[in-house]
Amino acid sequence: MPSELLQEDQPLPQGGTIRTWTLNRPEQRNAISQNLLAEMEGALSGLNPEQGIRGLIIQGSGPAFCAGADLKERASMSREDVDSFLNRMGRLFRQIETLSVPTLAAINGFCFGGGLEMALCADFRMASKEAQMGLTEASLGIIPGAGGTQRLPRIVGRAIATEMILSAERITAETALSRGLIREIADDAESLKLSASRWMQKVCENAPLSIVLARQAIEKGMEMSLEDGLKLERELYEKTLETEDRLEALKAFKEKRKPVFKGR
Structure with missing residues (x-):
């Protein structure tokens, strides 16, 4: 079959x-x-x-x-x-x-x-x-x-x-x-x-972790008040700050090339 x-x-x-x-x-x-x-x-x-x-x-x-x-x-x-x-x-x-x-x-x-x-x-x-x-x-x-x-x-x-x-x-x-x-x-x-x-x-082409966190912010935020949704957005934003992908994006911008994201 x-x-x-x-x-x-x-x-x-x-x-x-x-x-x-x-x-x-x-x-x-x-x-x-x-x-x-x-x-x-x-x-x-x-x-x-x-x-x-x-x-x-x-x-x-x-x-x-x-x-x-x-x-x-x-x-x-x-x-x-x-x-x-x-x-x-x-x-x-x-x-x-x-x-x-x-x-x-x-x-x-x-x-x-x-x-x-x-x-x-x-x-x-x-x-x-x-x-x-x-x-x-x-x-x-x-x-x-x-x-x-x-x-x-x-x-x-x-x-x-x-x-x-x-x-x-x-x-x-x-x-x-x-x-x-x-x-x-x-x-x-x-x-x-x-x-x-x-x-x-x-x-x-974009950072995998950014995609995951942005989707969470949108989906969960739709079920919240605007105030709570904004708090959630900030919490999820904070999670991106120490990622390797964020550092890679900054480095790629400085070097005038496309970033190579790893999802870390």
């Missing part, structure tokens, strides 16, 4: 690699099966900066990113199995969201339900111009169950998220861009791969 999750590493000029996950169920529009979920759970352990991983790109094979959960498989599952599946998927998405490396979802086609919920966990989202996306659960008699009702409003705002979820609307890449859901539109799937790679290379 072929793997339902393909993994590939792209070396970076400054050292380290960007890992790409490709959801590999093209005939099922990369719907999330129990096997695919298990493979993603297992692959998480390899996404460690100490092992040289600097970033993660998630994409789909064929004409889809991810159509959500595998509804054919779910039809044969018991209530207990469905609950277990949703709990596991929710944990997986939260782990992706809190990884110690930056993440990007390259949405190359259909992206519905749990597929969009997974993309919402990434730091960045890009799409091909033919992409369609939406939280369409209301049309199936359910609601988003893997974080969609919580993450979408935080990204696009309450009013737009309410419209999308209650209408089960399927939006185009152009609409997603206008709503701030994605940052860029590529002409086709191959152009999307190139754009995703270029963007992640740009992000990964």
Whole structure:
């Protein structure tokens, strides 16, 4: 049985690699099966900066990113199995969201339900111009169950998220861009791969520890008052002052060259 999750590493000029996950169920529009979920759970352990991983790109094979959960498989599952599946998927998405490396979802086609919920966990989202996306659960008699009702409003705002979820609307890449859901539109799937790679290379040129701490400041600060968020920012800033990477940046500036960061 072929793997339902393909993994590939792209070396970076400054050292380290960007890992790409490709959801590999093209005939099922990369719907999330129990096997695919298990493979993603297992692959998480390899996404460690100490092992040289600097970033993660998630994409789909064929004409889809991810159509959500595998509804054919779910039809044969018991209530207990469905609950277990949703709990596991929710944990997986939260782990992706809190990884110690930056993440990007390259949405190359259909992206519905749990597929969009997974993309919402990434730091960045890009799409091909033919992409369609939406939280369409209301049309199936359910609601988003893997974080969609919580993450979408935080990204696009309450009013737009309410419209999308209650209408089960399927939006185009152009609409997603206008709503701030994605940052860029590529002409086709191959152009999307190139754009995703270029963007992640740009992000990964920066100090790994700075990326980790900045993400913490943003995520945790969003749940605090402004005053508490500013205190948190200062605390995390202080952690950067004695790092080797900060000293390397100062040295590189003086020597008029690009810094070579080590994540220390």
